[in-house]
Amino acid sequence: MSEEFSIGFLPLVDAALPILAHEEGFAQAEGLSLRLVKDVSWATVQDRLLYGQTDAAHMVAPLAIATTLGRGRPAQPLSVPFVLGLNGNAITLRSDLAAKVSPQGQLGDPALVGEALRAVVQERAAAGQKLRFGVVHRYSSHNYMLRYWLAACGIRPDKDVEIATVPPPFCADALEAGEVDGICVGEPWNSVTVERGAGTIVLATAQIWRRGVEKVLAMREPVLEERRAEVEALVRALRRAAQHFVDPAALGEHARILARPEYLDGNAELIERALADRLLLHRGDDLVHFPDFMFQYREAANFPWVSQAQWLYSQMARWEGMTVTQEDAALAGRVFRPDVYRAALLGTDEPLPGASSKVEGSLTQITAVSTQQGNMILEDNRFFDGRIFDPLDVTGYVADLP
Amino acid sequence: MRVAIVDESAVRASVIREGLAALEDCEIFVVTERRGLVARMGQIDPDIVLMDLGNPSRDVLEEYFAVSRVLDRPIAMFVDESDEESIGASIDAGVSAYVVDGFAPHRIRTILDLAIRRFRAYSRLQSDLAEARGRLAEREAVDAAKRILMTSRRISEPEAYAELRKTAMNQGRRIAEIADAVVTAHKLMGGQA
Numbered sequence: 001m002s003e004e005f006s007i008g009f010l011p012l013v014d015a016a017l018p019i020l021a022h023e024e025g026f027a028q029a030e031g032l033s034l035r036l037v038k039d040v041s042w043a044t045v046q047d048r049l050l051y052g053q054t055d056a057a058h059m060v061a062p063l064a065i066a067t068t069l070g071r072g073r074p075a076q077p078l079s080v081p082f083v084l085g086l087n088g089n090a091i092t093l094r095s096d097l098a099a100k101v102s103p104q105g106q107l108g109d110p111a112l113v114g115e116a117l118r119a120v121v122q123e124r125a126a127a128g129q130k131l132r133f134g135v136v137h138r139y140s141s142h143n144y145m146l147r148y149w150l151a152a153c154g155i156r157p158d159k160d161v162e163i164a165t166v167p168p169p170f171c172a173d174a175l176e177a178g179e180v181d182g183i184c185v186g187e188p189w190n191s192v193t194v195e196r197g198a199g200t201i202v203l204a205t206a207q208i209w210r211r212g213v214e215k216v217l218a219m220r221e222p223v224l225e226e227r228r229a230e231v232e233a234l235v236r237a238l239r240r241a242a243q244h245f246v247d248p249a250a251l252g253e254h255a256r257i258l259a260r261p262e263y264l265d266g267n268a269e270l271i272e273r274a275l276a277d278r279l280l281l282h283r284g285d286d287l288v289h290f291p292d293f294m295f296q297y298r299e300a301a302n303f304p305w306v307s308q309a310q311w312l313y314s315q316m317a318r319w320e321g322m323t324v325t326q327e328d329a330a331l332a333g334r335v336f337r338p339d340v341y342r343a344a345l346l347g348t349d350e351p352l353p354g355a356s357s358k359v360e361g362s363l364t365q366i367t368a369v370s371t372q373q374g375n376m377i378l379e380d381n382r383f384f385d386g387r388i389f390d391p392l393d394v395t396g397y398v399a400d401l402p
Numbered sequence: 403m404r405v406a407i408v409d410e411s412a413v414r415a416s417v418i419r420e421g422l423a424a425l426e427d428c429e430i431f432v433v434t435e436r437r438g439l440v441a442r443m444g445q446i447d448p449d450i451v452l453m454d455l456g457n458p459s460r461d462v463l464e465e466y467f468a469v470s471r472v473l474d475r476p477i478a479m480f481v482d483e484s485d486e487e488s489i490g491a492s493i494d495a496g497v498s499a500y501v502v503d504g505f506a507p508h509r510i511r512t513i514l515d516l517a518i519r520r521f522r523a524y525s526r527l528q529s530d531l532a533e534a535r536g537r538l539a540e541r542e543a544v545d546a547a548k549r550i551l552m553t554s555r556r557i558s559e560p561e562a563y564a565e566l567r568k569t570a571m572n573q574g575r576r577i578a579e580i581a582d583a584v585v586t587a588h589k590l591m592g593g594q595a
Contacts, residue, residue: 041460044498051490072468138465165465167458170436177437 002028003230006035007217008045009058011264012168013187013274014085014215014294016254018058021234021241023257029240030233038262041167042137049220050076055227056219056234058084062312064218065332066139071316077221080309081340082235083302084215087206088274088294089142090190091149093182094175095282097131098200105285110207110384114153121160134166134174134183141214142184144315145205151402152385157319175199186214187274187294188266195270200282204293209361211295211381213308216336224340232344239350242297251275299378304336306357307391314394318401329394333357342372351376360389405513406431406448408439408457414524418452421520422513440466450510451500452517460498467500488514495521540578547581550588 005027009015021027022034037054039045042063049057050067064078093101101116102108121131135143147157157163166174171183172193183193184205193199205212217238224231244250255272258264264271273279277293295301313332317324338356345352351374363381383389389397405428409415415432422430431446433439439459443451443466453460488511492499495518501510544566551562566584570577 040456040458043460043464044455047455047489047493047498051486051493053490053493072464137461138468165462167461169458179437 002031002033003227003233004033004035005056005230005234006037006054007056007058008037008039008048008054010040010042010045010168011038011266012058012215013258013264013271014088015058015263016245016258016275017084017238017241017296018217019258019263020245020254021237024241024244026237026240026244027234030237032230032233032237036263040169042140049078049218052220055223056217058215059218060137060140060142061213061216061309062139062141062144062316063137064216065309065312065335066316067218068335069313069316069328069331071139071320078218078335079221079224079337079340080216080218080304080335081224081231081337081344082217082238083213083304083308083336084217084238084296086214086295086301087204087209087212087292088214089145089184089186089205090201090279090293091146091182091184091203091205092171092175092190092193092199092201094178095197095200097181098202098282102200102202105281106288107201107203107207107279107281107290110149110203111153113202114149114155117150118154121155125160130160130162131181132162132164132179134164134171134180134185136166136168136185138165139316141212141312142186142205144312144319145208145212146184147319148315149203149208149384152387154402172196172198188264188270191270191273191280192267194280194283197283201279202281204279204290206290206293206295207384209383210292210379211299211301211360213305213312216304224337228340231340235341235344236348239302239345239348242302245275246297248276300351300353300376302341303353304338304341305360306333306336306338307360307389309333309336310357310391310394311360311389314389314398317394318398324395324398326395329391333391346373350374357391359391361386362388403427403450403509403513404429404431404446404448406433406443406446406451408433408451408453408459408463410434410436410457411454414454414521417524417527418517418520421516421523425513425516428513439463449501450513452513453498453500454521455493455496455498457498463500485511492518496525497521540581543578543581543585547584550584550593554588 007018027034042060045057048054064080068077100120102113124131135146150157155161166180166183168185168189171185171189174180175193176198190201194201251272255268255275258271259266259268277291278287278289280287310329310333313329342352352372353376354370354372361381361383363378366377366379368377407415407418412434415434419430419432422428433442436459497517499514547566548559548562551565566577566580570580
């Protein structure tokens, strides 16, 4: 008899790992049977998780931290034993605006694009207008990546521009109708927007933070403790799915599975493009290959680094004007559970890092790091502006930001 | 009390509205257009918002309410958090509710209960319709399969039906499934259904 685990998800490409764990039999091999519950808004995914209709959820990482810290509703502790992926989002601007700020036919340098955008923002401000941007959720990495980039380029979010929530399926509409001038969204929605001729992709979020945490597997802390053995089995199943996910020979098969009505209900060709790190920046152009656009497995991409959670906390505090406290930083850090990840994968051939936290943004070249088991090499992990996040000094970091 | 119903399906919105019409001193506003939703909410200034769980605009509204709370317009999300049972019931029924902070709980409860019942009534309506449509499609497939058997095997209609039924029983499948298989096979062999 296999144990059932229900997992809530939103129809996005980065919901791939739980879907593949189910479809490719990795969950079954671990004695689990997965039931996938599709929703269309993060709020609903969160509700189902908090009220016990699902056991776990595919979730934007900052939302798991916001829920634990009690932002927007009474606090409930969530735990993240597995990171479902890094990056995979892009910034798409209205094509006339993109033509002004970004080189044609390629992804520009984030600092240069930002500088050009700042000129447009100032021009607009002189005319009494503000550019409007859409992000997929208030507590999303999209929101924090976009804000990080704008602020580092001298554009003050909330003051110089407006940032509003636009659900992914409405992004193309909103750009087309002029409701927003730019969006930061995951795939396949940038490609859908470009295909419709409603916008041009100017940056990938991986250009802003090379190894930025994106979606996570979140569950209620008491559920994680109660079902610890099954959770570890789930981590193993997801890790096998991740291994399989990056197999280039399986791309087409994965795209076809994800495109099915019960999952993304979308276009397999567009999905396969995202899986292969290929982007159509502007309608009529050629596809551009951007390595590690979406990052799912190598370099322990699924390891829940405590420092990643704390970086998200630093941004939440920064933009909501909360006082940064050591207690909250610790609380946010505890949401990510490297201990569970380690326990699940100890004794497998999966490399496990020696540390559970790292100085984010400090790696500028390929570096071998110490491990608990196996060999591990980490590549470039820079923020585009060269800043470094030391989780031991969150207060100092936030104080020093523009 | 001001109640806003946000639903892109005008039919469902009217089913819910009808249900709430019985309540006294309740002003009901129906919003079916996604564009300009936030501005519309600002005009209505509702005490409670009812919307379908499957509405992607929920995240937009949550942000709006969170921000308006910052601006000292105290709107909270969802029912009283202590009332797990009613939250569970509304999630089951597919309804999300947003309620103004500190509003009289018993009155909210009545509205919510009614809304839940109406949401359920609507989804029953939908499933009945889907079932009826399904049955119609099944009958068409069976008719087509019968015609194929009658022409290709030169048998009568009752004989054709008996053949389908016998095969279905032998294979432990539904007649409609067998009929579908016959039609598909026939098409594959180049015939007209």
